[in-house]
Amino acid sequence: MKLTLLSLGLLSSAFAVAPISTAQQATQASPYVPNAYIIELSGSGAVARRSLSPVYDVMRKQAIEFSIDQEYDAPDILIGAAIRLSDVAKLSEIPGVQAIRPIKRPVSLLVVKDPKASGLPDTYSTHVMTGVDKVHAQGNFGAGIKIGIIDTGIDYTHPLLGQGFGPGFKVIGGWDFVGNNYNGEDTPQPNYDPLDQCNGHGTHVAGIIGASPNNTFGISGVASDASLAAYRIFGCTGFTTDDIITAALIMAYNQKMDILTLSLGGASGWTEGTSSVVASRIAAQGRVVTVAAGNNGAEGAWYTSDPGGGLGVISVASVDNIASPVQNATVEGTYFMPFPLNVTGAMPIYATSTNTSQVDDACNPLPDSTPDLSGYIVVVHRGTCLFTQKLANIAAKGGKVMLIYNSDTGGFSAIAVGGYKAVLISAEDGKFVIDRLRTWQLVQQFIDKSKITVSFPQSGGAFSIPNPSGGLISSFSTIGPTFDMQLSPALAAPGGNILSTFPLALGGYAIESGTSMATPFAAGAAALILKALGTGPAVGAAVPRILQTTAASVASTHTDGEPLQTVAQQGAGLVQVDRAVNMKTIVSPGQLALNDTANFKANHTISITNTGNKTVTYQLLHVPALTVGTVSVSTSLRAWTNAHNVPSVIPAAATIAFSGSNVTVHPGTTKEVVATITPPPGVNTTFPLYSGFIHVVAPNETLKVTYLGVAASLIAAPVLDSTSNYFGIPLPTLIDASGRPQEGPENYTFTSSDFPFFLFRLAFGTPKLRFDLVSKDIALTPTIPSKRSAFTWWWTQNAAATFGQIKTIGPLVEFDYQPRSTDDPLSGYGTAGFSGTFANGTRIDDGQYRVLLRALKIGGNPNKEGDYESWLSPQFGVIAPP
Template sequence: MEHARLNLYHQTWLIRSVINMSWLRRLALPVLLAGAALPVLADDTVPQGVTQEPLPNTYIVELEDGETTKAYLEALRAEPGVDEVTERFAYSPSLFNAVSFEVKGSLTSTPDSLRRRMEDLPELRVRHIWPVEAVPAPTYPGEVFSVDSLAPNARRAAAEAFPPHEMIQVDKLHDLGYAGNSTRIGVVDSGVDWRHPALGGCFGPGCLIEYGYDLVGENYNGDPTTLSPDEDPYEQCNGHGTLVSGVIAAQHNQLGFIGAAPGVRLGVYRTFSCAGASSTDVMIAAIIRAAEDGSDIITMSVGHHSGWAGTPLAAAMSRVSKLTGIPCVAAAGNTDGGGYGVFSAAAPSSGEGVLSIGSVQSTRTPTFGPDGVTYVPSDSGGFVSGFSLWGPTHEGHFKPQFCAPGGQILTTAPGGYTVTSGTSFAAPITAASIALLFDVRGKMSPAEVENILAITSKPVPYGGGDGNEPVAHQGAGMIQVLDAAYSTTRISTSGLSFNDTEFLVPEHEFTISNNGDAPVFYELTHLEALSAEAVWPANGYRRSEPEYLPQVSSLKIEPSSITIQPGAKAAVRVSVTPPEGVNAAGLPVYGGFVSIKATTGDEVAALSVPYLGVAAVMREHHVLAIPEQFYFWREDDPIMLALPDNVVFQLPVPVAHPDWARDPVLDADNYIPPGILPAWNFWVRSGSRTVRYEVFSIAPSCRGPKPVVYENVNGDETLGNFAGFPRHFEDMRGKWFTWTGQLADGTYAPPGKYGVRLYALRHFGDYNNPADWSVNEHPQHFGLSYVEV
């Protein structure tokens, strides 16, 4: 118990440290989307406990079709208590009918009243409201070797295949003359050093970096007045986008490597300033602009931890992919050697229809030496990278879709070259592979791309022993782009989800189509993969590094073999038996593959369909921290010691209630000194779609009004939520906040004695069903008094 308490202190201290930083300093912290540090290797990670914070009074509002953002902002500006509304980004009505803006005025002092006002403007239908969140900048602290410092022919083994290309068959398509020449790829990132000789050395029509935009400028710090967009995405102060661009399309250079699709034309969209700042509304604007500028593929290797498909960044990229038919690729995200566990795919990769890409380690590690670059065999080569985040999403969506090389990758850097690791680099090599696929097959829809890459991917073995890596970590496996380009078999699904045991899908059916010109004999067998335990069974807390389990599921596949004539198709039925002998309290996630051997004469093709399930009733999992870790403390206490029962907080008197003011009490042990706020924690153990933090009355003050109470959906009497609640799409981390006595409706709890309850909606829970909520009642009660301070 004490160990768990210390963990909570550690996490909340880190989050507290982040909250107390300036917004700009917070953004200077590294982002999530690249991986593990190695000598001479670039890397970018995010410290454990760091979270993305909302920008003050800044929102994205999505409107129903037919509404206009201009009319919405005009109506909001006319509201009492609103002094100023500054538009940040107005998005395309056909793709994402939304606008981001900052609000100033007295109404912002009651955020929940402001939110209700924004939702209920007369004759305007609002679909969603989200806060705009800060996104920390990607970094790569590894060594960069400048172009000028390298010998004209610095590669020792010029005839040696480039390992990342060799692993996914890109080299074979290069040998056939394919380079992505007909494709435009939009890169949403930090910008690019287009002056780099391996990136063409120019910007504009006829150049490799042919189009793009700088959405932020040099000095953006979150304040909309510091946005200074322009037509040129050039930057050298961060460099992450230069690394990504080189993975896609580096031209021939003295190190002897090229990008996976050197014939494409790139559009780069700069979303980070030299001050290290970006935000979710900037990134959404970049995605939409990349689509409107005619990109055939969009790839994104920046974002934030999520695990949910419903966050604005994930929802926007999903919407763009669905409405435009543009395949959208995003890095699955990284963790610094553990820390996020299952259900943690980053946004926007967590979006429906977005291709989430995990990372596999390169089979050989490039190293710089006096004779240039040499390649050394890697013991971890070919295995899923430890930093690569896990799926599925909390909604149960299949993530990641598949993996590609992202560990120990040689690429361009501002003014030179570097070796880097992360899903940041698995995503762009996948985007480049799709461009090669387009060369062979022509343009394809996002669903067609996902399908052909998934069924031709190669399952990845477990790097720590026998068996295959869990499907929740590798998705369909490592892509094989040559096989995808020339496969004549079509399968009607990219993956099978069997759900949890409460909602277990009893049987899936899919079809196999033979689009070739000869009969094909198909043999279908079960390829097992390891399971993974998502949480600690003893206490329900997430495992930052999931526990690999040897227990595997079993499949019944009918038929087990079939011959399909050219142009014909056949149905296959699959049912699952979840693994036995696992502890359901650990939320074991299982999976495997329907392995399909396709024989045409002497030719044999290996195909597979991944599947996934949870061997537990997700709705029974108590998603909140145990009651002993639910407590409050004084905001000025750096150790965060829990306070005893019946302390009295003397809070600043609300402006609207000067009559509540009382003389401060200075000499009583149970009275907290005047003006010091209570601090409260909450810890969601495995994610929740909705978290409520509600206050209930124990006894009203004899010198104040009686509190107004109502019965909530759980049947409990309550004054309502703390200001700032309910919160939505919460991930699996501890957080804390201070309280002034204000409630979610903008009113204040009157003087009196109170308790609090924390409610979190369980996985797949029904908001209106009390049984679907995890509930913790605070073991200590407290008093509220208001004083002049």
């Protein structure tokens, strides 16, 4: 795969009436690092390593200025380098360069401070719901298994994380690739010490895997005896880039980590990103790789993260826990915190409003009549604005301790309060306090001169309450699959509001939510399996299948009779570690990717191996899950609207016929069964995802195979949004230097801010998106019409039958494997800034031109002209500046 990226930059910043003023701003807003690429060399081993120097020599002879950020030396994984240069077109012509991939940014930590899902799981209850407690009872705590944590580093001084670094400690090693000050934009400052005392995310992850038990908080790592290595790729704040992720993956692989875990990701939807490809190759070598699925459940289906989309990688969804640990306050209520609020003595209450229906309470500055609040517990209602905005207004009047009472519909879960001393209490407790306060205000002048007070016991106040959404998929958990129909997420683990370790400088303990928390849990589960079954490559490669075939399917609701949650969000279901460790039957494969109707395969062979010492008769059953419509298509408007929150449920399911519904398997032997799957009929107008499970039932255990397909042909899915739904103007469009859609021919000097931008949305992913410069008089009927063109347009699926044969003047840019846009009003679109040069950096001659935009449809043949959508820009002129 050869890519070029230079004169155009995809942006995610908000579009305004005024234009983005400079090309530099456009570059900074791009999801790619400017002029930065990962090159991969052909061959492997010593041959490829020797090839790096000749490549550099050729670049120097051609006067290509470049710098080297990283070099990758892992035979069978990646031989290459991360480099910066301005003329990438010439690089693609150098012998031995097999692939060129732009370096993506940002890649973020996948943690949710205020999830919509209810409930705060405690560590012990997560072990109970996944069978970890049963494996621990067998004496298995993962001793001898090495887990590489690619994250923000670890505060290894924490008493639950070994209080040391290096051989003989819990954290046996690692590397800091970036330094404290790195934020994703500046230059990394690597060093040997991956200590994190300023971010906390990696320390939280480390505690979920390996926290030592027998502590006052009841925290216990899933694999508390495992050895950890910290590969720090984030600074104290900000994000990271995939060249650094790739370097960390390769170092962890070369240092013989049994398991690599990454609680991070960026929107992708594909299996082809650099870090996904590298993670796939590592998994193929028999190492276990767990990656967060993402926290974008509200964005609907087809929104998987990179590198979680890698083949063989365990992409992990989040499940809400069954219990919520809280703390008691003396006003007959609870507050949402894992340990007591650090307030001693009783304090009087002050309410910013006694109207419990006022949800914008304290969103504005408090009135001048507000007393000094430094001696009060301040009670404020949740709603409308950010928590930190309310708390800042209270702090401006001296407030130091705040209770935020929940709305009737808000989830009782961890909240983001910045640096303020504040906790969430329930709606009922808040109304109770306000009611008492109102009563006191009415009678105080006649009867009671005292004040209502609240105190916070510093010991003995902890207990657990049931979580109403416990055992269900967290609403924030990303919905898949990948655009190439790979199952992502692969499975699920507890991830909703997990209590774990945190840097001592930041309090020592914290509650976090996200697939970031589910991912290390899955890594710990894998460690227990490796400890029980062995650490060889064959076992490591089998771990994804083992976890999938022994997982527990997750319901869509707690209502009896409702179907199971779609596989697109739960994967194979919630990990059951005791079943995985103690299974007597091997079922293969763990998952079936049925693809779309154009590439559908009906017959699938399932093998059943009896590893026990008795003959077993197995029964095969089909258990369907939800069928969900993922989009809404209006043929009259060619509209494509992404699903929001919960995709629409379709009352239809696949049917499965088995070659034998009962199969007898003798000890030590294997039998095969053919499952013939028929997709649900008559539902292809919404590109529905259908899914479910094939259960293999023995008298003492049940295993399963997970399947997922789409009951439509994905090549029919529109890629370029051609409606006016988002901005109120038809898309794509060309934005002139004044920030308005270009209506007729215009000239540009390409100096200062005098250049155009292309504004577009990707309604679906595309494996290839490219811009080419063409003549203003090109004879072409694109698939997407433009009202501002001198041509007469019509659209049809085959209208692009000749554009590939039309001569182009030169390429401007090509982006491969692009995700779809979201419906976010601030970032749900893309722009491409045109700098007046070709992809190789040479200036375009003065003249009149158009730009041809092409997007390859899902499943399309890149060499087949009819498989692209196309759009022509209005005419514009390139003129020399005066």
